[in-house]
Amino acid sequence: xxxxxxxxxxxxLGSAKAGTAHWWGQRVSAVALIPLCLWFVxxxxxxxxxxxxxxxxxxxxxxxGFLAMLLVxxxxxxxxxxxxxxxxDYVHDEGYKLLGLLSLKFLHVLVAGAAIFAILRIAFGN
Amino acid sequence: MPARARPLSPHVGIYRWQIGNxxxxxxxxxxxxxxxxxxxxxYWLVALAGDSSAYASASRLFASPLGWLALLGWTFAxxxxxxxxxxxxxxxxxxxxxxxxxxxxxxxxxGGAFLLTLGVWGxxxxxxxx
Numbered sequence: 001x002x003x004x005x006x007x008x009x010x011x012x013l014g015s016a017k018a019g020t021a022h023w024w025g026q027r028v029s030a031v032a033l034i035p036l037c038l039w040f041v042x043x044x045x046x047x048x049x050x051x052x053x054x055x056x057x058x059x060x061x062x063x064x065g066f067l068a069m070l071l072v073x074x075x076x077x078x079x080x081x082x083x084x085x086x087x088x089d090y091v092h093d094e095g096y097k098l099l100g101l102l103s104l105k106f107l108h109v110l111v112a113g114a115a116i117f118a119i120l121r122i123a124f125g126n
Numbered sequence: 127m128p129a130r131a132r133p134l135s136p137h138v139g140i141y142r143w144q145i146g147n148x149x150x151x152x153x154x155x156x157x158x159x160x161x162x163x164x165x166x167x168x169y170w171l172v173a174l175a176g177d178s179s180a181y182a183s184a185s186r187l188f189a190s191p192l193g194w195l196a197l198l199g200w201t202f203a204x205x206x207x208x209x210x211x212x213x214x215x216x217x218x219x220x221x222x223x224x225x226x227x228x229x230x231x232x233x234x235x236x237g238g239a240f241l242l243t244l245g246v247w248g249x250x251x252x253x254x255x256x
Binding site: 027030031034037038041045049050052055056059068072075076079082083086111112114115117118119121122125 | 154157158160161164165167168171172174175178181182185204208211212214215218246249250255
């Protein structure tokens with residue numbers, strides 16, 4: 001038995017049935033980011049400098065390139081989930097909300113795509 | 127059908143300002159700021175994948191006064207969001223809800239973030255990287 005009113009259902013009010021997956025995805029990506037982010041920060045700190053050649057040689061090494069790619073993908077996912085909640089919390093106009101959510105999705109894919117392509121160029125370049 | 131005024135819960139303004147709500151807001155702010163840092167990271171990677179002149183102009187931007195300030199901010203935002211995020215994961219697992227535990231973990235998150243930021247920049251300064 002549903003407790004929702006027919007009018008509420010027709011207006012599309014109530015649960016979108018995707019809340020748990022969103023909440024869970026935020027936590028799982030958070031756990032994955034703990035080691036990935038710490039690896040990234042301390043790897044950069046341990047490099048002798050951040051010159052063009054040094055930084056490229058570091059990302060050319062398969063393990064760094066692979067981990068950097070994972071980092072970018074998981075950061076993009078975590079950031080997308082987090083910023084989405086902020087738009088949903090504060091933007092109440094349906095049109096602006098849709099615009100905000102779509103912009104966030106496009107921007108995250110764009111930024112992550114550019115970063116991953118850059119890592120691949122360095123990893124497979126000479 | 128005229129829209130009826132719906133009952134509203136008390137607005138945030140009537141509550142006493144405390145460490146808990148301050149850190150909750152700070153978690154959001156650092157999250158937004160770190161999302162901007164993700165764009166900066168992507169820019170750095172794209173410049174690094176280009177030729178050395180593209181990387182040189184990116185390096186100049188990061189080494190400008192505003193660049194240093196942003197990097198310092200991202201360091202603090204990263205460590206704070208990390209530590210407070212771990213605090214949230216403990217809550218999600220059902221631990222640390224008691225008043226004392228909540229306050230202790232709150233100050234650990236802020237204090238830890240300050241110490242780690244200081245540590246990282248101290249190391250950079252110590253090894254002559256600044």
